[in-house]
Amino acid sequence: MNALSRRRFLKITGTTVGAAAAGGAALKASQILTQPRSGSKGIQKIPTYCDICFWKCGAIAYLKDGRLWKVEGNPEDPLSRGRLCPRGTGGVGAHYDPDRLKAPLLRMTKRGNEEWVEVTWDQAFDYIADRMQKIKKKYGPESVALFSHGIGGNFFKHTLKAFGTPNIAAPSFAQCRGPRDAGFRLTFGEDVSSPERTDIKNAECLVLIGSHLGENMHNSQVQEFAQAVENGATIIVVDPRFSIAASKAKYYLPIKPGTDLALILAWMNVIVKEGLYDQEYVQKYGFGFEQFATSITEYTPEWAYPETGIQPEIIRKTAREMARYKPATLVHPGRHVTWYGDDTQRSRAIALLNALLGSWGRKGGFYYPVGMDVPSYPYPAYPKTVKEKVDNPAKKYPFAHEAITTGIREATITEQPYPIKGWFVYATNLIQALPNEQETIKAIQNLDLMVVIDVIPSEIAGWADVVLPESVYLERYDDLNVEWFREPFVALRQPAVESPNDQKPNWWMAKKLAEKLGLGQYYPWNDIEEYFDVRLKSAGLSLSELKKKGIIKGAQQPIYFDEGIPADFSTPSGKIEFYSVQLAKAGFDPVPKYKRPAGGPPGYFRLLFGRAPVHSFGRTQSNRILSDMMDENEIWVNKKAATRLGVKSGDYVRLKNQDGVVSNKIKVKATERIRPDCVYMVHGFGHTSKMLKHAYMKGASDSQLITRYETDPLMGGTGMNVNFVTIVWEEA
Amino acid sequence: MARYGMVIDTTKCVGCMDCVVACKTENGTPEGFNRDWINYVVSGEFPTLNMEIRSERCNHCDNPPCVDSCPTGASHVHDVGKVVLVDDKLCIGCKACIAACPYDARYIHPEGYADKCTFCIHRVEQGLDPACVSVCPTRCMYFGDLDDPNSQVSKLLNSRKNHTLIPDAGTKPRVYYLT
Amino acid sequence: MNESTITRHNTLIDPALHIWGWEIPVYLFMGGLVAGIMIIAGYFTFKGQYKHNYFSSFYLPHVSLILLSGGMFALFLDLEYKIHVWRLYTTFQITSPMSWGAWILLFIYPALWLNSLVRIPQTFQGRIPLFDKLSVRINANPRAIKFIGVFNMLLGTLLGIYTGVLLSSFASRPLWNSSMLWMLFLVSGLSSAAAFVHLITTDKYERVLLAKADNSFLTLELFVFGGFITGMLTSTRVHVEAIMFILAGPYAPAFWVFVIGMGVVIPLFLQLLAVNKKIMHTPVAPIMVIAGGLILRFVIVYAGQVSHWTKLSVLK
């Protein structure tokens, strides 16, 4: 497979170079645009918001003599509080990345034998619209799906909804936080959502189960984490790896991977048995507590010990510590929780633990986020779709409240319940984001149209029929960011610099495509500023003020029960559901039950993965500033295990998984900071796209080794921590 | 006259490298070089571990061997805040100062001169904090006048346990780490 | 044991310092060799033995002018900002050995030149009338000759010491941070210079004389090595780790085989035999000494850069 994708890329590179040399127009445009903005001398500051990840921090772009210089946090912004994370600070590298896509690319002949040429935007849209109409005619508009991640996808979503498809999904659900939100919905009737409503800065006891804050650089969370540390909060970290957060912890619990649910159940067992829970809170807001209490009696710390490897005294001690600080004890719900396939139940257990501690709706626990009332644009109604969404037929996953990417992928392969023949992929690298890339490739082979909108030649772009190059966030307007957070605000992303080549913003593409499809009525505005103006005016706000400040805040509002937020829960019982009737009805455990995770073959390590502070997934490896911080990942191996295997730090090895897939070469980090039964690597490296000249084959890709996954039966999430690897030596 | 120094709280630092990235964009440090860096120092055996995370850079030593060893006077102690600087117009690129610095804080800029952290004197002279200090998301870095007993840096040093790097080398560093 | 992970990866600095390549050891070696030559040639000039020791007195100063220029050129090659090189001479930095070195080198040229004027070799006579005239005037004044001899010995000694002090002044590099280094480089320079004469001269008397001198230098060198090593071994843990780097670490083979074995012990043994007429004088021993002197500079410069206050234990 790898060889194939590389060959495909060779083709792309080969012909684009030729085409670019022939296409004088594109060259001229790029020459003009790399010149500094005319007439601009000195320093200019343009407020905008960051897009290196989905946190959307308020930022200020600085230009020096018309050239992009640096990006800093916008002090007015509650998300960044004037400080960006390292990736945001390195955001300028996205603009200067020489490996960026420069012009629309079109594959002229059959897939698998393709020839790429640079085309004009008009040609690209003609081609796409033509194929879309054919699919619509033959299969219906629902047979075109959109994968989209981040706010930049809003206008494509709009165009595709106008076209008539309900099949729109993001990996942030089934590959990321879906199980968490499902587990919390089942318990409290509400999501934790993003940015998380966690009141970290006020927590007196903070429990992190895998959430590796400090490596996971979601800005506000990390800032608040540091505040909690400074305030002397008791930090409890549960992680098979001695994470950055673990190094700040009073209690570090080096858990056996996959057994967290056992630990959480044992904690609850102690808290209930010793009567340490918030009795008033539970009585007032809880439903089914008695049944819950009975069903967890078996989960004693002594029972949990052989499962988790955590001493019973430590379990008791940490449970009492949590109870001591309640309700200002925050058991963090995590974010990327698609680990073992039992993730919704684990997340529900976390929700229940928080419920016992009375932290939901309380200071130092989970606050009630507030948002600004900025009405959406008064578009005409979308056409009624005839067919149901394709990703979750017959509600196979009854508690999926968003579309499942892997469900669409499966439907594309099986053509059940109906065929999917067109994929739009906006800002998500499905090859790296979804487990088992073979299945993704198989699905793609079944398509009549595959469009990728990206800023760099990602792996997924290599499989497209049409690649549309987008301007990076510093070069474009995007939809308004009306975020639900501690205080209401609306933020604007606006261009600080021009695009260096023939790249275009998503709104422009989505609008042009709609017009080609004869859906012009869905874009009653000519320019996006008109769109902003309409929305802002209806909220009583001014675009010119927003352009100047980057952000407009609303009045502070209550965010805790104590401040007057009504404690109603949109669960069937209207209460916090310790016992879930809807789960019982659907044939699931109404109170979470532990199931031991399957082990790997002897001599294999469980493969774990996570974030490095200076990279966002696989999208920043060709950003020269950020790659200068870290340009390959390493495989963390316990020092003693490494010695036993005869490898040391700095050696290059390859990893072979249980299905015989061998990774690219990767450096060993022999360290005390991890258990001996697992290995760890940072996600996003080991790029196989040759056009990513700088990042190509640097480090190894965890995604490639994730050939297996456990699907969460409640909501269809894909647990990916279920792969095992051995180390094979790299020939010198 | 001021004597600038930096105080970094290792208990809050998460080693995110934002300080390193910010230095790079602020000062246009060329690819392949960094004026500051992170050192993760782990002691103990799994799982009983301790980790000190330090954001390191030139210590602007009170007793700077780099200045002493420079044959041209390019390396010098600046009037403002006793910051140790390199005048690239005087530098011959002999690298004596690099050999002299026990912290390996210097490097040769691709243009041929010795380069290193300047304590962002260009910002400090405008009343701003150094770039690294001003971006740090955990707000664990502090900059100020060590000779002023009322400065935040002095107060922190008086009230918290702290250490410098390789004190045995006798350089008297002015970057302090709170533990 | 500590596990230290440093994110820095600056070119020439990481993972271990390697700012100085072949140029600096060659420069230091040439400097040491010229220093030795100046002391030897100066001594003969001072002693009025320049008539007997033909090669040492007549050709050495000329040859060393070339050697010195070669060494200086090596240094120049090492500079990263070559067009600024003149900046060395717009200032004198009293704390900087390199500044001292630059100025010492500047005085060495006239010293060597004066020494070469004491007796201009036949082939050069009559080429530059001014030089011939000066030569006549020097020869008319025995005190001038004595002065030139002393001047050369003094500057030679300074130069020899400088080549060691340049490194030993770097307290930051534990391996160099030894008060014995200047003596080591001075004695090694002397032995190399003696070996050099021994190797090149055609005069039998001179060859034997220099071989004898070389034997004392080599013997002395062994003691200085002893002092250097024990000094380090009895110093701090960091210094012990640093010296172990050449005694037992990655530089040990080069140190024991080429520097000590083939650079000192074996040639000393051979030359003792030769001086005592047990074997013939051959170029083997002096070549070994010279090569040993050069390799010594390489080992010390390379291993010294790698030696570090905090990184050493991590590197091993």
Ligand SMILES: Nc1nc2c(c(=O)[nH]1)N[C@H]1C(S)=C(S)[C@@H](COP(=O)(O)OP(=O)(O)OC[C@H]3O[C@@H](n4cnc5c(=O)[nH]c(N)nc54)[C@H](O)[C@@H]3O)O[C@H]1N2
């Ligand atoms: N193996 C493995 N799989 C994972 C994870 C993991 O840790 N390991 N993590 C999971 C999680 S938590 C998540 S949220 C998902 C994230 O998965 P993705 O959504 O795929 O995230 P990225 O890797 O950021 O991919 C973004 C793509 O968008 C492109 N892009 C960046 N900026 C722009 C832009 O401005 N415009 C356009 N059009 N494109 C842009 C990038 O070049 C890249 O190709 O992955 C999930 N999958």
Ligand SMILES: Nc1nc2c(c(=O)[nH]1)N[C@H]1C(S)=C(S)[C@@H](COP(=O)(O)OP(=O)(O)OC[C@H]3O[C@@H](n4cnc5c(=O)[nH]c(N)nc54)[C@H](O)[C@@H]3O)O[C@H]1N2
């Ligand atoms: N710098 C940076 N920050 C990011 C992102 C990024 O790309 N870069 N992406 C953002 C996104 S979308 C997400 S979803 C988050 C993800 O970040 P998080 O939700 O914080 O973390 P995960 O990726 O789920 O988990 C990684 C951690 O879990 C540990 N772990 C692995 N298996 C287990 C286990 O069985 N039990 C326990 N207790 N721990 C385990 C690993 O050792 C590692 O420390 O990060 C966000 N922040």
Ligand code: SF4
């Ligand atoms: S968390 Fe970092 S990368 Fe994400 S939006 Fe904020 S500054 Fe940008």
Ligand code: SF4
């Ligand atoms: S920016 Fe702050 S928290 Fe991040 S590594 Fe630097 S000092 Fe530490």
Ligand code: SF4
């Ligand atoms: S840290 Fe190094 S470069 Fe900085 S002043 Fe001290 S010795 Fe000089």
Ligand code: SF4
């Ligand atoms: S490299 Fe430049 S600054 Fe450093 S010692 Fe040499 S001349 Fe001075």
Ligand code: SF4
């Ligand atoms: S003070 Fe300025 S130059 Fe020094 S490390 Fe910080 S940002 Fe870089």
Ligand SMILES: [Mo]
């Ligand atoms: Mo995510």
